[in-house]
Every structure is written in structure tokens, then in C-alpha cells.
Amino acid sequence: MGKLREPLNLLYGDNCALPLALEAMGERWSFMILRAAFNGVHHFEEFQQELSIARNILSNRLSKLVDHGIMAREVMAEDRRKVRYELTEKGLELLPAMIALRQWGEKWGAGVPSTPVLVDVRDEQPIGPVTITAHDGRPIGYKELVWKHRAELQPLGQARARADERMAPVAAE
Amino acid sequence: MGKLREPLNLLYGDNCALPLALEAMGERWSFMILRAAFNGVHHFEEFQQELSIARNILSNRLSKLVDHGIMAREVMAEDRRKVRYELTEKGLELLPAMIALRQWGEKWGAGVPSTPVLVDVRDEQPIGPVTITAHDGRPIGYKELVWKHRAELQPLGQARARADERMAPVAAE
DNA sequence: TATTTTAGGTTGCAAAAGGAAATTTAGGTG
DNA sequence: CACCTAAATTTCCTTTTGCAACCTAAAATA
Known part of the structure; x- marks a missing residue:
């Protein structure tokens, strides 16, 4: 058993927080919704048009993000049909992870200028x-x-x- | 329209690389497999036991990761039943994204020491x-x-x- | 050589998740 | 009230996932 390449043993642990993070953000649309949110998108219809996501999925994902405390849902006072989704502190702090992913995609995705x-x-x-x-x-x-x-x-x-x-x-x- | 809160307009662009990254890593098991890979897991059975993932899904995900150039697949010379999966440079460079996610999970996941x-x-x-x-x-x-x-x-x-x-x-x- | 074990998959089938479109609910407007 | 809009929800259908069993090639063993 040469030690030419020892196991990196990163990211381990009985209680790695990665699965936990993935539970909240691991679904296909989560990051895309988050990205839109970071861009100032706040309303259901905006997300829907922005992402071309099925309405039921969007509804479900927004609920989950709210449940996970990543977004806050607020019925607007001046027009109570409207719901405003806003990133919480917890949500905002996903920015490094998202940018890291984006940068990786930029670097390795076939010629993305x-x-x-x-x-x-x-x-x-x-x-x-x-x-x-x-x-x-x-x-x-x-x-x-x-x-x-x-x-x-x-x-x-x-x-x-x-x-x-x-x-x-x-x-x- | 007051400018009380101007749209952050981060992460935008006609060609944001985030969807591209998500195409490769956005599936449910991808990050978990990557994590295992970072921990020195190299073989099908190891991944399978480590992650308790269904064999067909694992097979499929490993193939996709290989297709995306995140992992390299190599049939081992000394025992040609064995296949070794190894992170490529491209795969290794996902580490910041993964750690960012993990740290976020640590910080915000209910009391993960x-x-x-x-x-x-x-x-x-x-x-x-x-x-x-x-x-x-x-x-x-x-x-x-x-x-x-x-x-x-x-x-x-x-x-x-x-x-x-x-x-x-x-x-x- | 025949038999068993091992590594790495397939295959088939039920369950869950995803998506498109119509419908519902609550709230506004003329 | 009739009509409109925002946000969901429901319906129906397709795709993906999960589980278990099966398969195959390459060692290992007898």
C-alpha cells in the first residue's frame, strides 16, 4: 500500500453539513430561483417569466425556500394579492456558493465569455x-x-x- | 418608482454560467458523489456503500460526471474488473463551491457542530x-x-x- | 478445467418528482 | 356586480428515481 496518493479526506465527518445544505438547495431549480432573487426578482410572475419554470414547481420551490428560511414571504400591504419574496440573511449568504459555482461554470463551460x-x-x-x-x-x-x-x-x-x-x-x- | 432598493442585478447576463454549472452538478446526488470522491473514494462499490445510493442511479450519475469531464474513468490494469473513478482538474476545482455550500450548511443548519x-x-x-x-x-x-x-x-x-x-x-x- | 466470488454494471417495475394547462382563491377595478 | 389579476392548486401526463433481482467479465479457488 504505497502512500503515493493519500486519501484527501476532505469534507468528511459524521455530521457533514453538505447534505443539510443540499436538502435546501439541492433541487434543480433552487439555485436558478436564488439567482433571480439576487437580481431583484421578487414576485411569482416575475420568477415564472424569468425562468420559464412550471408554475406548480415554482410554487413548490418558493414554499420550500421559505420553509428553509432562505426567502421570506410577505403579502404586500398596498395590494394584498401580491406576495413579495425576499432573500433573508440566510439566503443572501448563499452568494459565495453560487458565485463559486458560476465561476466554475465560466471557467470550464465550453467557451462561455x-x-x-x-x-x-x-x-x-x-x-x-x-x-x-x-x-x-x-x-x-x-x-x-x-x-x-x-x-x-x-x-x-x-x-x-x-x-x-x-x-x-x-x-x- | 423610488430607488429605495435598487435591484442588485447580480449574477445576471444573457450567458450566465450558472445554468451550465447546474447542468453538470445540479442533480440530487452529484455533490454527494463529489464529496465522496474528494474523500478518496474511487470505486463503484465504495460509492455505493458510502452513499447508500441505488446502483442504477450511481451508475448513471458516474457516467454523467465522466461525460462532463468532472471525473475520469479508468479500467485498472492489474485487475480489469475494477474501474477507478478519479476527479479531474475540472472536478477538483469544484471544491470552493462545495466548501462554500458546506460552510453555509454549518452556519445555518440547526446546530450542526x-x-x-x-x-x-x-x-x-x-x-x-x-x-x-x-x-x-x-x-x-x-x-x-x-x-x-x-x-x-x-x-x-x-x-x-x-x-x-x-x-x-x-x-x- | 469447473466453480465461486468480485466488481461493475443492467433490467424491470412501482413510486416519486417534474412539467403544461386549466381551475381556484383572494383580492382589486370599472 | 362583472371582470381582471396574482398566486397558487389541481389535473393529467411524462420523466426520473429507488429498489431488487439479474447479468457479465474477470479474478480466485478447487
Whole structure:
């Protein structure tokens, strides 16, 4: 058993939060609805026309997003037929995940020039790639990641000699 | 129409890459399979037991992931019954998106302590949150983002006075 | 060589989810 | 009231998913 390629053992854990996130966002239209919401779409008919999604599916997805606390549903006071869907804080915080996905699609999707580009309002420069970062913000790649149990963590600032570096011995190889 | 809340107009574009990414990763099991792959799972039976996924679905999803160039399929030389599935570069680069999702799930999922934690091998400190960053790496929030067409971009370093700041006039409000 | 085991799938069938169009409900307007 | 609109819901149909059993080629074993 050579250690030529040790299992990356990322993303593991008895209680990985990924399934949880996927429960809320893993359905086919969820991200598209979210994208529209980020673009200022607030009403049922807007979503429907924007996405060309079946009305029943849209209805169902909006309900689920509301149930999951990703969107808030508010019957409008001035015209109580209208319902306004708004991203909650929880929903807004999906932006990094969505942009990461979008950037990946941009990079790897066959020649997507992606003409409109996201820029920082401040300097009007395009945003950088969404990356994994160390605690100090330095970008790091997947090879530099390891699982660690909470108990094994050391207080910030005093990086102990990498002694008991047993990483969660999970799956494979 | 008051401008109290202008449409964020993020993520838009005639050719947003998000649908493209979702075509490859938007199906229910895709991210879970990817997660397993990141954890060093390489073989059909491993995936199957790891995920408790139906064999036909697994078969189908693996094929699709291979078709999309996210995983590579290789019949092993030493035992030609065995097929090894390996993440490609394209697949590996989904890590930020996946971790962003996971972190979101951690933060917002009802009390998920997420005991094993990802750390930087270098200093053994937990990784930071995946964020949107400006070109210089400074983290920025969704309020600081604007669409800009390629033509309107200015060369880095000389942030022109924010003159023709017409942002893509899309959807809503 | 014949038999069994293993890895990686298919196949068939019932259940669930998805989609298009018509209908319903609650609320407005002339 | 008759009519309209926004947001769902219901109906009907197609596709996808999930489960179990079956299949096949390649080892392993007898």
C-alpha cells in the first residue's frame, strides 16, 4: 500500500453539513430561483417569466425556500394579492456558493465569455475567484487541507509542532 | 418608482454560467458523489456503500460526471474488473463551491457542530469562510457588487472616475 | 478445467418528482 | 356586480428515481 496518493479526506465527518445544505438547495431549480432573487426578482410572475419554470414547481420551490428560511414571504400591504419574496440573511449568504459555482461554470463551460462581469463598486475591477482561504485569508488549495477534530485544534498564534496529526481515518485506499 | 432598493442585478447576463454549472452538478446526488470522491473514494462499490445510493442511479450519475469531464474513468490494469473513478482538474476545482455550500450548511443548519474541521496543514488553523473577494483579495459583500460589461472595464490600476456606470438594466422593480 | 466470488454494471417495475394547462382563491377595478 | 389579476392548486401526463433481482467479465479457488 504505497502512500503515493493519500486519501484527501476532505469534507468528511459524521455530521457533514453538505447534505443539510443540499436538502435546501439541492433541487434543480433552487439555485436558478436564488439567482433571480439576487437580481431583484421578487414576485411569482416575475420568477415564472424569468425562468420559464412550471408554475406548480415554482410554487413548490418558493414554499420550500421559505420553509428553509432562505426567502421570506410577505403579502404586500398596498395590494394584498401580491406576495413579495425576499432573500433573508440566510439566503443572501448563499452568494459565495453560487458565485463559486458560476465561476466554475465560466471557467470550464465550453467557451462561455460571460460578458457581463461582476465588479467591485469601489474600483470597478472584476472580482477575484472564490477560493478556500486559510484563517489569515491566504488562498490555499485542496492539497493543503486536512481534517482535524475540534479537540486537536490549537489556539491561534501558537502553531504547535505538528505532533498528533492523526487525521480522521475515513474511507478508501 | 423610488430607488429605495435598487435591484442588485447580480449574477445576471444573457450567458450566465450558472445554468451550465447546474447542468453538470445540479442533480440530487452529484455533490454527494463529489464529496465522496474528494474523500478518496474511487470505486463503484465504495460509492455505493458510502452513499447508500441505488446502483442504477450511481451508475448513471458516474457516467454523467465522466461525460462532463468532472471525473475520469479508468479500467485498472492489474485487475480489469475494477474501474477507478478519479476527479479531474475540472472536478477538483469544484471544491470552493462545495466548501462554500458546506460552510453555509454549518452556519445555518440547526446546530450542526461539525466536529471534524478543515484546517490548513501548514499552521493547523481552521480555514476561513469562503468569500467573494475583490481583485486584491479583500473580501466584499453582495452590496458592493455590480454588473459591468466587458467593454466598460478599465485596466487595472487606474480606477477611472465612475462615469458611465450604467449597469445591465435587467429585471425587476 | 469447473466453480465461486468480485466488481461493475443492467433490467424491470412501482413510486416519486417534474412539467403544461386549466381551475381556484383572494383580492382589486370599472 | 362583472371582470381582471396574482398566486397558487389541481389535473393529467411524462420523466426520473429507488429498489431488487439479474447479468457479465474477470479474478480466485478447487
